[in-house]
Amino acid sequence: xxxxxxxxxxxxxxxxxxxxxxxxxxxxxxxxxxxxxxxxxxxxxxxxxxxxxxxxxxxxxxxxxxxxxxxxxxxxxxxxxxxxxxxxxxxxxxxxxxxxxxxxxxxxxxxxxxxxxxxxxxxxxxxxxxxxxxxxxxxxxxxxxxxxxxxxxxxxxxxxxxxxxxxxxxxxxxxxxxxxxxxxxxxxxxxxxxxx
Amino acid sequence: xxxxxxxxxxxxxxxxxxxxxxxxxxxxxxxxxxxxxxxxxxxxxxxxxxxxxxxxxxxxxxxxxxxxxxxxxxxxxxxxxxxxxxxxxxxxxxxxxxxxxxxxxxxxxxxxxxxxxxxxxxxxxxxxxxxxxxxxxxxxxxxxxxxxxxxxxxxxxxxxxxxxxxxxxxxxxxxxxxxxxxxxxxxxx
Numbered sequence: 323x324x325x326x327x328x329x330x331x332x333x334x335x336x337x338x339x340x341x342x343x344x345x346x347x348x349x350x351x352x353x354x355x356x357x358x359x360x361x362x363x364x365x366x367x368x369x370x371x372x373x374x375x376x377x378x379x380x381x382x383x384x385x386x387x388x389x390x391x392x393x394x395x396x397x398x399x400x401x402x403x404x405x406x407x408x409x410x411x412x413x414x415x416x417x418x419x420x421x422x423x424x425x426x427x428x429x430x431x432x433x434x435x436x437x438x439x440x441x442x443x444x445x446x447x448x449x450x451x452x453x454x455x456x457x458x459x460x461x462x463x464x465x466x467x468x469x470x471x472x473x474x475x476x477x478x479x480x481x482x483x484x485x486x487x488x489x490x491x492x493x494x495x496x497x498x499x500x501x502x503x504x505x506x507x508x509x510x511x512x513x514x515x516x517x518x
Numbered sequence: 519x520x521x522x523x524x525x526x527x528x529x530x531x532x533x534x535x536x537x538x539x540x541x542x543x544x545x546x547x548x549x550x551x552x553x554x555x556x557x558x559x560x561x562x563x564x565x566x567x568x569x570x571x572x573x574x575x576x577x578x579x580x581x582x583x584x585x586x587x588x589x590x591x592x593x594x595x596x597x598x599x600x601x602x603x604x605x606x607x608x609x610x611x612x613x614x615x616x617x618x619x620x621x622x623x624x625x626x627x628x629x630x631x632x633x634x635x636x637x638x639x640x641x642x643x644x645x646x647x648x649x650x651x652x653x654x655x656x657x658x659x660x661x662x663x664x665x666x667x668x669x670x671x672x673x674x675x676x677x678x679x680x681x682x683x684x685x686x687x688x689x690x691x692x693x694x695x696x697x698x699x700x701x702x703x704x705x706x707x
Contacts, residue, residue, distance in 0.1 A: 337572065337573050338572050338573075339572060340572055340573065340574075341569075341570070341571070341572055341691075341692060347574070372619060373608070373611055373612075373619060374608075375537075375538070376536070376619060376628045377536075377604070377607050377608060377611065378532070378533055378534055378535055378536050378603060378604070378607065379532050379533070379535065379576070379600075379601075379603055379604030379607065379608075380532075380538065380539065380542075380574040380575070380576035380577060380600070380601075380604060381538040381539075381574070382573070382574035382576075382577075383574060383576070383577070383601050383604040383605065383608075384604050384607075384608050387604060387605050387608040387609060387612070388608050388611075388612050391608070391609060391612040391613065392612065396609065396613075399605070399608070399609055399612070400605075403601060403604075403605050406573075406574070407573070407574075407577050407597060407601060409572055409573055410571070410572065410573025410574060410577045410578050410581060411573075411577065411581050411593065411594075411597055413571050413572065413573070414567075414568075414571060414573075414577075414578045414581040414582050414585070414593075415581055415585055415590060415593050417567060417571065417582070418581070418582050418585035418586055418593070419585075421564075421567070421582075425563060428707070429703050429707060431706075432702050432703045432705070432706035432707045433699035433700070433702040433703045434563050434566070434699070434702060435667075435702045435705075435706045436670050436698040436699050436700070436701045436702020436703070436705065436706070437563070437566045437695055437698050437699045437702060438559065438562045438563065438566070438650055439650065439651070439667050439670040439671050439674070439698055439702075440566065440670070440674055440694050440695050440697075440698035440699075441562050441563075441565045441566045441569070441646075441695075442562070442643055442646045442647050442650065442651075442671075443671060443674045443675065443678075443694070443698075444565075444569065444691055444694070445540055445543060445565075445639060445642060445643040445646065446640070446643035446644075446647070447678065447688075448540040448639055449540070449636060449639035449640035449642075449643055450640070452537070452635070452636040452639060453636055453640065456632060456633060456636055461630075461633070462632075462633040463633075465630070465633040465634050465637065466633040466634070466636050466637040466640075467637070468637070469633070469634050469636075469637025469638060469641060470637045470640050470641040470644065472641075473544075473637070473638065473641030473642070473644075473645065474641060474644060474645060474648075477645045478648075482548075482552070484545070484548055485544040485545045485548060485638050486530075486534050486545065488634045488637065488638060489534060489536065489631055489634055489635070489638075491634075492630045492631050492633065492634035493627045493628075493630050493631045493634075494627075494630070495630050496626045496627050496628070496629050496630015496631065497623060497626050497627045497630060499626070499630070500622065500623065500626030500627075501623075501626075504622075
């Protein structure tokens, strides 16, 4: 019982003190669970990060659920997930009550026109960071360029085409290319056996 | 039924968005504008708020949009929707499919998705930039160039790059937001 309470409080704290989303949270989780308390070892933590990054959904929630399960089963994961959301939920709910009145103050409106540019800059820099990190294979470059070009064209001509399709199409493409390669290599092996 | 709409929309966003908070923005943007929940400007404003308050960006957005459409119950339902897919998927992976990511087929699919996510984030940024700095939204819009916006963008890029060169780490996004807010007051008041 004490362990669950502790887990809940740690996650509550992490939810309250991470600014800037998932990746910032991973650093805090590492400090709390690996460095400070040694509840999780380094290898396990690295696995956790890989899973949290590659599965859908917010990275913060993915990590909280995973660590919660490791520490205390289904109940642990439920507690951790709820705890990590509570601070956000309360803070944002309170902001949402006043935001509309706040944004219509003249100087705030002006400030937010500047801030809008900053948000676009932040999104752009997140994209560029991913661009630098990604392997520059022919497949990746084609998919990336095609996605950007399609998106801009769809947007300029006001055609509805959901982001979900880009994700699904590229996932299916990745899988198909893998399967075709597998088939070809098997066939080659098969042929080799026939000759011998 | 607004609650059901909120729940299903955020369930979809939670289940199909990869690559963390920014990977979600293109999907949130489409959904929110197709329902008419927020305008593009309101959405961008709120991304700034999400960025400068603690907690996962996705949860912040779900809570805010939920609250603006359906009060506290709406906020709760939207947040539940965005969290639920993660919770279930991770639980299944942690409990049963520990090696899921090690299967070559799964890895190939995820590797296929990752350039698309990068493309979606860059594409969203470019579209927003065209809309807010160059005033191009659709073919029917008139061309309205905002040189002040371009100046702000230039200043932010310069600060970011100089800091990165000197310190080898990213400049705090919250500080960037504050700086751009100050420039906004200076330019647009």
